[in-house]
Amino acid sequence: MGTLGSIAIAVLVLVLQHDRVHGKHAYEKLNKCDIYQGSWVYDDSYPLYDSSLCNFIENAFNCQKNGRPDKHYLKYRWQPSSCKLPRFDVEDLLERLRNKRIMFVGDSLSLNQWQSLTCMVHAASPQSEYTIERTGSISTMKFLSHNASLMLQRNAFLVDIVEERQGWVLKLNSIDHNDQKAWKDSDVLIFNSWHWWLHTGRKQPWNFIQDGDNLHEDMDRLVAYEKALKTWARWVDKNVDPTKTKVFYQSFSPTHWNSTGWGYPEGKNCSSETQPLIAPPYPRSRHPAELIVERVLSNMSKPVGLLNVTALSRLRKDAHPSIYGIGGHHGMDCSHWCLAGVPDTWNNLLYAELIRI
Numbered sequence: 001m002g003t004l005g006s007i008a009i010a011v012l013v014l015v016l017q018h019d020r021v022h023g024k025h026a027y028e029k030l031n032k033c034d035i036y037q038g039s040w041v042y043d044d045s046y047p048l049y050d051s052s053l054c055n056f057i058e059n060a061f062n063c064q065k066n067g068r069p070d071k072h073y074l075k076y077r078w079q080p081s082s083c084k085l086p087r088f089d090v091e092d093l094l095e096r097l098r099n100k101r102i103m104f105v106g107d108s109l110s111l112n113q114w115q116s117l118t119c120m121v122h123a124a125s126p127q128s129e130y131t132i133e134r135t136g137s138i139s140t141m142k143f144l145s146h147n148a149s150l151m152l153q154r155n156a157f158l159v160d161i162v163e164e165r166q167g168w169v170l171k172l173n174s175i176d177h178n179d180q181k182a183w184k185d186s187d188v189l190i191f192n193s194w195h196w197w198l199h200t201g202r203k204q205p206w207n208f209i210q211d212g213d214n215l216h217e218d219m220d221r222l223v224a225y226e227k228a229l230k231t232w233a234r235w236v237d238k239n240v241d242p243t244k245t246k247v248f249y250q251s252f253s254p255t256h257w258n259s260t261g262w263g264y265p266e267g268k269n270c271s272s273e274t275q276p277l278i279a280p281p282y283p284r285s286r287h288p289a290e291l292i293v294e295r296v297l298s299n300m301s302k303p304v305g306l307l308n309v310t311a312l313s314r315l316r317k318d319a320h321p322s323i324y325g326i327g328g329h330h331g332m333d334c335s336h337w338c339l340a341g342v343p344d345t346w347n348n349l350l351y352a353e354l355i356r357i
């Protein structure tokens with residue numbers, strides 16, 4: 001090889017080493033960074049995808065298609081205070097998920113996030129072949145190029161809800177009826193459960209709550225939630241193999257039904273909100289459900305990551321479907337999120353968690 005060749009190789013090696021050092025530095029910074037502390041910044045390159053190219057989005061989240069006139073809410077990027085959030089790199093994610101399964105387990109907020117992830121991946125490689133199938137409570141979108149499965153299990157309570165002689169019973173201490181095989185077979189699990197714990201009346205799907213040997217017609221919902229989460233935590237501690245499966249729990253997704261929560265007089269909901277909050281309007285204590293989650297996770301023996309999205313999502317009073325969800329002008333939705341939108345950021349944060357060393 002000539003001198004020029006050697007020089008070229010030496011330069012290449014130097015460049016590669018420099019890159020590696022740089023990359024490592026960035027990872028170390030990311031590892032130490034609390035990626036959930038930060039602010040929303042306007043970024044004209046957003047959203048990450050054009051929702052009209054993602055024809056499998058549920059109508060309920062498809063705000064632009066349903067006629068939402070403003071687009072400002074699409075343009076916000078989450079910026080952590082002490083590091084850069086890594087760019088959502090679809091090729092890298094698919095490579096990490098080659099021959100693997102990632103599964104969201106939870107209620108319609110999990111559906112919201114799963115759809116966001118499938119759109120983010122599909123939009124980046126629209127020519128990639130995929131299949132979508134639904135078996136029981138599990139929906140799977142598989143990208144054939146990588147045999148990568150993006151899955152959703154609809155499961156509002158995580159613990160069992162069983163029909164018995166006396167009616168539907170929500171069992172705080174048992175988790176046997178869930179599809180444990182699907183959980184064990186997953187390489188990444190993201191759990192979420194909260195909103196259904198609050199439902200009463202016609203939206204409450206159970207007649208009794210069972211706690212130990214006692215059957216209750218009702219009980220303090222926070223107490224019930226904590227008992228159920230402990231049951232879930234025991235399942236994870238006993239069954240998850242951390243060398244195969246990474247487990248995350250996502251803190252709850254805030255709603256914007258009542259404007260006293262963001263410093264306006266009472267009586268407004270999320271309709272006609274077009275701007276995020278810059279900062280929480282006044283010092284507010286954290287929701288007890290967040291504290292329950294942190295308490296339960298901190299007492300687990302297996303590593304479980306907390307996707308701490310509650311506070312950052314609380315700023316996004318502008319990003320709900322409001323009348324541009326499935327209800328059209330007759331309904332109002334201040335609980336879910338438009339797609340593109342806030343769940344894309346949750347997935348970017350999840351991606352950051354997956355690449356942290």
Ligand SMILES: *[C@@H]1O[C@H](CO)[C@@H](O)[C@H](O)[C@H]1NC(C)=O
Binds near residue numbers: 148
């Ligand atoms: C495809 O991925 C699944 C996991 O979802 C795995 O069980 C299977 O072995 C993979 N197929 C091949 C051909 O590697």
Ligand SMILES: *[C@@H]1O[C@H](CO)[C@@H](O)[C@H](O)[C@H]1NC(C)=O
Binds near residue numbers: 258261267
């Ligand atoms: C809104 O929140 C305030 C303060 O928590 C409460 O007093 C009020 O009853 C709530 N309004 C509705 C309609 O829920």
Ligand SMILES: *[C@@H]1O[C@H](CO)[C@@H](O)[C@H](O)[C@H]1NC(C)=O
Binds near residue numbers: 267271332
């Ligand atoms: C939401 O707010 C709008 C405008 O103030 C009002 O017309 C509507 O009834 C409210 N809807 C709900 C479900 O609170």
Ligand SMILES: *[C@@H]1O[C@H](CO)[C@@H](O)[C@H](O)[C@H]1NC(C)=O
Binds near residue numbers: 296299
């Ligand atoms: C922590 O976990 C242990 C063993 O799993 C359990 O006995 C104990 O009650 C838990 N403590 C709390 C505060 O949840």
Ligand SMILES: *[C@@H]1O[C@H](CO)[C@@H](O)[C@H](O)[C@H]1NC(C)=O
Binds near residue numbers: 037294306308
């Ligand atoms: C989650 O975020 C909240 C609000 O920013 C913060 O107070 C809390 O310490 C965070 N929890 C963890 C476990 O990092």
